[in-house]
Amino acid sequence: MNKKIKELKKKSIELKIDVIKMLDKAGSGHVGGAFGMAEIFTLLYNEIANIDPKKPDWKERDYILVSNGHICPIWYAILANIGYFDRKKLDKLRKVDSLLQGHPKINIPGVENSSGMLGHGLSQAVGVALGLKMKKMKNKVFCIMSDGEQQEGQTWEAAMSASKYFLDNLVGIIDYNKIQIDGNISDIMPLGDLKNKYEDFGWMVLDVNGHNIEHLLSCFEFVNKIKKQPTLIIAHTTPGKGVDFMENKFEYHDWTDDGEEVKEALRQLRQKLSDLY
Amino acid sequence: MNKMSNYFLRDWKNESKLEQKALRDGFGEMILKLGKDNKDIIVLNADLPGSLRVKKFEKELPNQFVQVGVAEQNMAGIATGLEIVGKIPFITSFAAFSPGLNFSQIRLAAICKQNIKVVGSHYGLNVGEDGASAQMNSDLGMMKSLAGITIITPADYNQAMQATKLISEMKGPAYLRVTRAKFPVFLKPDSEFEIGKAQKLIKGDDLTVIATGSMVYETIQALLPLIEDGLSIDLLNIHTVKPLDKEIILKSAKKTNKVIVVEEHNIWGGLGESVARLLGEKHPVEIKCIGIKDTFGESGSHRDLWSKYGLDRKSLRKQISSLIF
Ligand SMILES: Cc1ncc(C[n+]2csc(CCOP(=O)(O)OP(=O)(O)O)c2C)c(N)n1
Numbered sequence: 336m337n338k339k340i341k342e343l344k345k346k347s348i349e350l351k352i353d354v355i356k357m358l359d360k361a362g363s364g365h366v367g368g369a370f371g372m373a374e375i376f377t378l379l380y381n382e383i384a385n386i387d388p389k390k391p392d393w394k395e396r397d398y399i400l401v402s403n404g405h406i407c408p409i410w411y412a413i414l415a416n417i418g419y420f421d422r423k424k425l426d427k428l429r430k431v432d433s434l435l436q437g438h439p440k441i442n443i444p445g446v447e448n449s450s451g452m453l454g455h456g457l458s459q460a461v462g463v464a465l466g467l468k469m470k471k472m473k474n475k476v477f478c479i480m481s482d483g484e485q486q487e488g489q490t491w492e493a494a495m496s497a498s499k500y501f502l503d504n505l506v507g508i509i510d511y512n513k514i515q516i517d518g519n520i521s522d523i524m525p526l527g528d529l530k531n532k533y534e535d536f537g538w539m540v541l542d543v544n545g546h547n548i549e550h551l552l553s554c555f556e557f558v559n560k561i562k563k564q565p566t567l568i569i570a571h572t573t574p575g576k577g578v579d580f581m582e583n584k585f586e587y588h589d590w591t592d593d594g595e596e597v598k599e600a601l602r603q604l605r606q607k608l609s610d611l612y
Numbered sequence: 613m614n615k616m617s618n619y620f621l622r623d624w625k626n627e628s629k630l631e632q633k634a635l636r637d638g639f640g641e642m643i644l645k646l647g648k649d650n651k652d653i654i655v656l657n658a659d660l661p662g663s664l665r666v667k668k669f670e671k672e673l674p675n676q677f678v679q680v681g682v683a684e685q686n687m688a689g690i691a692t693g694l695e696i697v698g699k700i701p702f703i704t705s706f707a708a709f710s711p712g713l714n715f716s717q718i719r720l721a722a723i724c725k726q727n728i729k730v731v732g733s734h735y736g737l738n739v740g741e742d743g744a745s746a747q748m749n750s751d752l753g754m755m756k757s758l759a760g761i762t763i764i765t766p767a768d769y770n771q772a773m774q775a776t777k778l779i780s781e782m783k784g785p786a787y788l789r790v791t792r793a794k795f796p797v798f799l800k801p802d803s804e805f806e807i808g809k810a811q812k813l814i815k816g817d818d819l820t821v822i823a824t825g826s827m828v829y830e831t832i833q834a835l836l837p838l839i840e841d842g843l844s845i846d847l848l849n850i851h852t853v854k855p856l857d858k859e860i861i862l863k864s865a866k867k868t869n870k871v872i873v874v875e876e877h878n879i880w881g882g883l884g885e886s887v888a889r890l891l892g893e894k895h896p897v898e899i900k901c902i903g904i905k906d907t908f909g910e911s912g913s914h915r916d917l918w919s920k921y922g923l924d925r926k927s928l929r930k931q932i933s934s935l936i937f
Pocket of ligand 1: 452512513660709713
């Protein structure tokens with residue numbers, strides 16, 4: 336493992352530790368999807384996107400939107416980690432008068448879109464990407480989505496419009512973790528061949544292991560070469576990744592901890608972290 | 613003087629002696645019972661069967677259950693189709709998404725008086741930590757504007773059971789709102805309950821207090837010390853927001869000439885507005901609408917939010933007192 340990749344890996348585990356502590360204090364929150372996307376959030380904010388945490392309103396910045404806003408603990412953790420706001424704010428997640436709401440709102444520094452209604456984010460991202468094109472700006476737009484919200488019709492309305500307007504400044508990323516609230520996607524409402532579907536809707540589609548940092552890096556590099564069409568990265572992920580009792584269990588879509596699980600989760604994550612040193 | 617009705621369970625005044633149950637559990641239990649007796653009852657759900665308490669229904673009556681995934685518009689559309697072939701569909705999700713996200717589909721069904729039932733759970737600030745996007749405080753306003761729809765917002769678990777049964781028996785579109793939070797069970801399970809007929813819980817002369825849904829028991833607790841101090845009130849439980857029981861409201865207002873309405877909904881579009889319009893047209897009196905003051909909610913615990921937004925018993929008592937003393 337080269338040094339850069341090791342550092343990114345470490346950072347993604349540190350974020351998960353932050354998330355466990357946040358949810359412990361909050362008493363509830365979403366963990367499964369958050370953990371599956373830790374590497375991707377780490378990469379986007381540290382390597383890929385053109386951003387400046389000191390200037391959240393900078394005109395030249397790339398836009399990162401999250402459609403499946405329930406996974407916000409990991410989003411808040413990285414935003415605090417790179418300095419969009421004070422880390423102390425993480426302690427008040429989900430509490431009255433807190434900046435950090437159970438579902439993200441655009442008044443939070445670094446948060447580009449409000450969410451909590453699944454299936455809506457890709458439309459918002461199309462709006463941002465289209466607006467940037469109208470203004471002849473070169474910024475990129477990243478839109479993180481979940482697999483569950485591929486069941487919403489609006490996602491496909493958005494997908495259609497993205498290719499109609501040749502939005503090559505738009506990159507969709509699906510957290511394909513195969514779970515949703517009540518079970519496995521394949522039981523609740525099968526998605527069929529996502530890759531084919533998006534290709535039929537005019538997208539360039541890439542499949543990647545969402546935990547493999549090298550592959551993700553080359554994937555994002557490739558995206559820059561795509562012209563005249565939007566790109567989708569289907570990230571195959573393991574929900575709850577890094578804590579054995581959470582992995583691949585839809586029951587950990589969200590989590591109300593009992594104290595014992597917090598301890599064990601932290602132990603496992605700290606172990607993984609020290610293995611990297 | 614105050615006369616207590618016989619709607620109440622014996623220990624109704626003593627909250628610590630009452631069971632605490634979520635209204636959604638009342639729906640879940642009754643719909644299972646009804647489904648067993650009537651094969652035409654179909655429950656549809658959009659990846660929230662646990663939240664709507666229909667997991668048991670899914671397990672025991674799999675042939676009467678449709679899981680559409682995260683797709684509320686599709687759910688409402690399928691329901692109207694099922695109704696065409698004679699089924700009695702209940703569409704179930706968070707109120708924020710159904711009717712919040714599929715209002716047009718429901719509206720079209722309502723235009724033709726189709727027999728579909730919408731069950732929206734997690735209304736109000738009492739949803740808590742998930743925050744504003746999940747806390748639905750606009751549903752009464754939206755649904756109330758649909759001609760001919762029936763809207764029921766029960767006051768406790770027992771009433772949620774009764775309401776579920778009644779809307780399954782009536783013809784035409786209906787909307788039932790239930791809560792995630794637990795509230796005291798204070799009404800008798802077999803108390804008289806008729807759609808469109810309000811319940812006079814307490815009878816008095818000086819002031820009319822109207823409450824609905826999650827606010828009924830909190831309002832009772834707000835009122836009890838005032839009653840002990842000699843205040844004489846008419847307390848109405850308006851479980852049916854539409855059609856509104858105009859008669860009982862007018863009669864009471866004519867007697868007291870002072871009306872307070874309490875609800876966990878935006879004061880714009882809520883029950884208070886319906887009552888104010890009625891009284892404005894027929895018998896103008898002093899009226900105060902207590903609810904969420906045209907703002908959105910936020911994350912926090914149920915109780916913290918209620919006190920911040922003035923819906924806990926202490927704030928209610930203060931607001932009521934300021935009107936009468
Ligand atoms: C429109 C809408 N319907 C329902 C919900 C409730 N909800 C929140 S998360 C979720 C499950 C979605 O599955 P997915 O996003 O794939 O979950 P994850 O992989 O993060 O566990 C549902 C149904 C919602 N937020 N928005």
